[in-house]
Amino acid sequence: MPESFDWQAVTLTLQLASITTCLLLLIATPIAWWLAHTASPWRKPLGALLALPLILPPTVLGFYLLMLLGPAGPVGALTTRLGLGTLPFTFAGLVVASIIYSMPFAVQPLQNAFAAVGRGPLEAAATLRAGPLDRFFNVTLPLARPGFATAAILTFAHTIGEFGVVLMVGGNIPGETRVLSVAVYNHVEALEYTQAHWLSAGMVVFSFVALLILQYAASRRIALLGQVARA
Amino acid sequence: MSRIHGHLQGAYEDFAFDFDFDLPTLGVTALFGPSGGGKTTLLRCLAGLQRVSGKLHCDGEVWQDGRHFLPAHRRAVGYVFQDANLFPHLSVAANLRFGLRRVPRDDRRIDFDEAVALLGLEPLLPRMPQQLSGGQKQRVAIARALLTSPRLLLLDEPLASLDLPSRAEILPWLQRLRDHWAIPMIYVSHAPAEVAQLADHLVLIDNGRILAHGDVNALLTRADLPLAHLDEASAVVEGVIAGHDDHYHLTRVALSGAELVVGHRDLPVGQRVRVRILARDVSLTLVPPHQTSIINVLPVQVQQVTATHDRAQALIRLDLGGSSILARVTRRSVDQLGLRPGSAAFAQVKGVALMEGAGSP
Numbered sequence: 024m025p026e027s028f029d030w031q032a033v034t035l036t037l038q039l040a041s042i043t044t045c046l047l048l049l050i051a052t053p054i055a056w057w058l059a060h061t062a063s064p065w066r067k068p069l070g071a072l073l074a075l076p077l078i079l080p081p082t083v084l085g086f087y088l089l090m091l092l093g094p095a096g097p098v099g100a101l102t103t104r105l106g107l108g109t110l111p112f113t114f115a116g117l118v119v120a121s122i123i124y125s126m127p128f129a130v131q132p133l134q135n136a137f138a139a140v141g142r143g144p145l146e147a148a149a150t151l152r153a154g155p156l157d158r159f160f161n162v163t164l165p166l167a168r169p170g171f172a173t174a175a176i177l178t179f180a181h182t183i184g185e186f187g188v189v190l191m192v193g194g195n196i197p198g199e200t201r202v203l204s205v206a207v208y209n210h211v212e213a214l215e216y217t218q219a220h221w222l223s224a225g226m227v228v229f230s231f232v233a234l235l236i237l238q239y240a241a242s243r244r245i246a247l248l249g250q251v252a253r254a
Numbered sequence: 255m256s257r258i259h260g261h262l263q264g265a266y267e268d269f270a271f272d273f274d275f276d277l278p279t280l281g282v283t284a285l286f287g288p289s290g291g292g293k294t295t296l297l298r299c300l301a302g303l304q305r306v307s308g309k310l311h312c313d314g315e316v317w318q319d320g321r322h323f324l325p326a327h328r329r330a331v332g333y334v335f336q337d338a339n340l341f342p343h344l345s346v347a348a349n350l351r352f353g354l355r356r357v358p359r360d361d362r363r364i365d366f367d368e369a370v371a372l373l374g375l376e377p378l379l380p381r382m383p384q385q386l387s388g389g390q391k392q393r394v395a396i397a398r399a400l401l402t403s404p405r406l407l408l409l410d411e412p413l414a415s416l417d418l419p420s421r422a423e424i425l426p427w428l429q430r431l432r433d434h435w436a437i438p439m440i441y442v443s444h445a446p447a448e449v450a451q452l453a454d455h456l457v458l459i460d461n462g463r464i465l466a467h468g469d470v471n472a473l474l475t476r477a478d479l480p481l482a483h484l485d486e487a488s489a490v491v492e493g494v495i496a497g498h499d500d501h502y503h504l505t506r507v508a509l510s511g512a513e514l515v516v517g518h519r520d521l522p523v524g525q526r527v528r529v530r531i532l533a534r535d536v537s538l539t540l541v542p543p544h545q546t547s548i549i550n551v552l553p554v555q556v557q558q559v560t561a562t563h564d565r566a567q568a569l570i571r572l573d574l575g576g577s578s579i580l581a582r583v584t585r586r587s588v589d590q591l592g593l594r595p596g597s598a599a600f601a602q603v604k605g606v607a608l609m610e611g612a613g614s615p
Contacts, residue, residue: 150326150327151352151356152402166341
C-alpha cells in the first residue's frame, strides 16, 4: 500500500454512503408503500419520475441539482434565507444529491416487496385487532425484510459508485466532497497509477461482494415469497 | 335480542349492490347465493375491510354512518378467510396468539388452551403454516379468529378451497364451536348441503340484492325461491334421538308428529339432531303402504303444489307436524292421486341425512 493512500476519501465515501442509505430508506418506505397500494392516477407518473435517475446522464441530474440548490435556485434561496447557506460544494449537498440519485434503487425493491406481501396478511391482521402501525411493524416489515435488505445494499453500493453527480454538485474538495471515484480520477489525471490501482481494485472487490450478498438475499426472497403464496 | 342492521350500497365497474338488512346475531346465519352475487362483499363490509357508503349498526353500536366509520381493527368481529390467510412468518402458536395478545385481558372470554383443544391443534402448535394441509390451516384460522373473543364470527366460504375429505373434516369442528360457545356466526356459502347442516337463519343473496331472509326450514321449502328448485332441494327438520334398535342396528329419531329410523348412530338418547331430507328422495302415497322396503313413512298434509322448470315434474310442499318438507313427483302422479292443498297423504322417505347438534334454540 502506498504511503499516500487516500484514507480520507475512503472514510468520506463510507460516511456518505451510510448516511444516504439510512435517510433514503426512511424516505423511500412511505413512497414505496404508497406506490404499492394506491389506485391514484398519479401512481404511474410519479413512478416514472422517481425512476428518472436510472437513465438520465448523471451530469444532467447534477446540472439541474446545481441550478436548484445554487443561490439563484428556489431551494438555494430557501436554504439561504433559513441561514443554512447554499448546499452545492458541501457534504450536505452531496447527501441530498445522492438521495435523489439513488432513489429508484431503494423505492423499486421496497415497492415490489410491499406488493408481494399483498393485502391478505394485512386484512387478516386488521381483523385480529392490529391497527395500521401495528400491521406495518409486525406483518409488513418482517414479510418485506428481504426487500429492505436489497434496497439498503443497492443504495449503499450505488452511492459509493457515484461520480458524475458528485463532481457536478460536490466538486473536488478534500475531506468535504472528494469521494473515492473522484480521487481515482485525480490520481489518473496526475499519472499516479499505483494509487489509482489500490483504490480501483478495492472498489472492484467491494462491489463484487455487495452483488454477491444481493444474490443470496434474492434467493431468500424468492423462498419467502413462496411462503406467502402457500400460506 | 341482539341484531346487526344496516343499509349498504356501492358499485364497481360491472357490479352494483344495495343491501338493506336486519339480521339476528344469534346462532348461524348463512349468506347463501350464487358466486358473484355479492355475499363476500357484504361480509367484508360487515368486517370493515371494505368501505362503502351507507350505515351499519351492531347491537346498538354505530359501526358506520354518514360521518363515522369504525375501522376493521376496532370491530369486535372474527373473520375466517376463504384461503385461511395465516401469517407465513409466524408459527401456528404465534398465529393463534397474534389476535389474543391484542385483546384486553378483561375482554377475553375464550381461553387459549380451550380453543386449541376444541379444534385439535395441540400437535400443530410448533409448525409453520407451510407445513399444514388445507384443512389444518383452516382450523388454525378459525381458532385464531375465535381467540379474539369476537362478538360475531364471520366466515367467508371457509370450506370452498378445500377438497371433499378436508371439508368433511372441518364441518364437525364448526358445529362443535357453534354448540360449545354459542358464538353468533355469519357464514357465506354457495353449497346447499353446508347451509342445511349449519344454518339456523338464511339470507338469500343474488345480484347485489337480498332476495329473502328467514328461518332455514321456511326458506329452504319456499317454492317462490330458487332453493326449492335446485336439483338438491331439501328440507331440514329438527329432532331428538329417541332410541336405538340394537338387533337391526338402527337409530330412531323423534320429530314433531312423526318418527324416523336411520342407520345406527352412536348418539345419546335425548341428543338434539337435525335431519335433512332431499325432495327427490320423497314419494307420496294415499294409503299407508304395508309391503315396502322403505322404512320411513310419515303422515303429511299437502300445503302447496307448484310447477317446476321440468314440465313433467311438480314440487309439493308438505306439512310434517309443523315443519315443512318437500317432495318432487311427476305431474301425472299429482293428477292421479288428486293431490291438492289440504290432502292427507303418506310421504315415503328413501334417504335421510342425520346431522349432529341442532342449532341454537
